[in-house]
Amino acid sequence: MARGIAAFALLLLLQAASSVTSQTPQAATWWNSMFLWLFLALVAAFAVASVRGRGLTPIAGTLALLVLAGLALWPLAVPQSVPENFGTPWLWSMINVGAAWSAYAFGARKGCLYTLIIGGVFSAVRTTPQGGSGGWLIALEDATFATVLGLIICVAIGILRRAAERADTAADTAIEHYREAASATALSNERLRLDGLLHDSVMTALLTAAHAGSSEERSASSRLAQSALTRLDQQATEASESTPAAVAEIAARIRFTVGSGTAGAIASVTCESPKHLLLPADVVRAVLEATTEAVQNAARHSGANRCDVSITGNRTDGRAKLRVSIKDTGSGFDPGSVSDRRLGIKVSIVGRMEAVGGTAKIITAPRAGTEVRLGWEGVEP
Structure with a gap:
């Protein structure tokens, strides 16, 4: 799941590369340092972590919050006197990835709430000159599209996560049952081995002793008993053939x-x-x-x-x-x-x-x- 989100983010960043290049000179230095360079570094870190499979949740949560905060502070970082062809903030293309990061880090429900919040923030920013001066109708359309798509992504992540959790639970249960069965089988095998030893050696020695009449038979019975004791001692002290x-x-x-x-x-x-x-x-x-x-x-x-x-x-x-x-x-x-x-x-x-x-x-x-x-x-x- 993390690798899919990382690929999704890199693809959208590639698509928004021209907007990033044209809008970065207009943004304030503090905004670029906090929400551009840090954001790009964390995206790269998330991509690497998705391959390694470790440290994903804190990075995903930080990225989701960066997208939300960066979009909310965009009007403060960019002057109102921007060129007419300035376009929408490039962070707009990251709204759905932010929803995915949020659902990954905080869960599907909180991811849906995050999507609704960032959709409202974007609709407000979209009406400003720094957001493209789209007007309320255009802002509502763009925000609705982004919100609906983000909700779908969050729900899909939630479904996949629940399915994965059920699969993990089923696997853990199966492994536990296997361990119990293996333990029972090992105990049963040892009992069968001991039962066989008792029958082969001990029972033979006892029957021979019961029917011994002469001194030779009693001597043979004694040897059988000693042999049985030796085998029982080996059973208790020696490891099985390996x-x-x-x-x-x-x-x-x-x-x-x-x-x-x-x-x-x-x-x-x-x-x-x-x-x-x-x-x-x-x-x-x-x-x-x-x-x-x-x-x-x-x-x-x-x-x-x-x-x-x-x-x-x-x-x-x-x-x-x-x-x-x-x-x-x-x-x-x-x-x-x-x-x-x-x-x-x-x-x-x-x-x-x-x-x-x-x-x-x-x-x-x-x-x-x-x-x-x-x-x-x-x-x-």
Whole structure:
């Protein structure tokens, strides 16, 4: 808005350049110093400030008052014996810009009041010899034209300002809602991560301890409990992983964790992906943990001694896509019969993937094996 007003002022000054040149020698030195040179300097300052976007309001208010005061004092600054072709005061061309400056600095209502006042002042000055001796009818016509145009400008500025304020308010509200949602999402993600940790480590340690009968089982239970305590301590003290990873690296980590030769379930891990396709750190962590849980579930509950993990990554229009399939040929189960208290699928697999904007789908039936499909799509880091 300020840049538009500055351009408007410079254009009208250019249009009035000939009047300024011819009338300046007739005006008193004090008037030229106060209302010409100061006015031109402030117009230039307003133009510069409109580009920088700072310090606009005080300059605009000062300019509006200068136009009004300069026009009112014009008969005192110029002698009555002026040439017949002297014309109207050059400040007349600045009336509408003054209205714009006033509305910008003081608001639309005060800008309209300013326009009415300066219109009355101009109509009075217009009847004087220094104002062109136009007579009351011509003075009224010129003042009415300037006043109506100034009122339109003030109303337009008021409408634009209210629209901008509403847009700013809506943007601030949206940002605040986003912050609240982001905070809630972060809290939910941390809860899901802690729930998954409790299920994967703590619940396993407790169940093992509950069924320990021999000294070897009790020793194994003790080791599991110590491992669970270690993971809980890491959860409380260590920062989350902060670096992205390539899909091939994810496959290598999964292969190391659940692949052939480890103490857990034996899984065959295959990967097909562009060499440098990266995934965000939180997605990497969620996929690793959900895949590990799915393989361990297959070993614990399906009766299968092997499962296949297939990882596929691709890049489309700058967006990364990841698909992971964990499939076993075990006994399968009826998803509808799983108790809500069983958190292995709900939290450790589905919850983890949904927390990072991904998906998890369980395809299974009694005696038909189980397939867990993980998916994620988003902007590549």
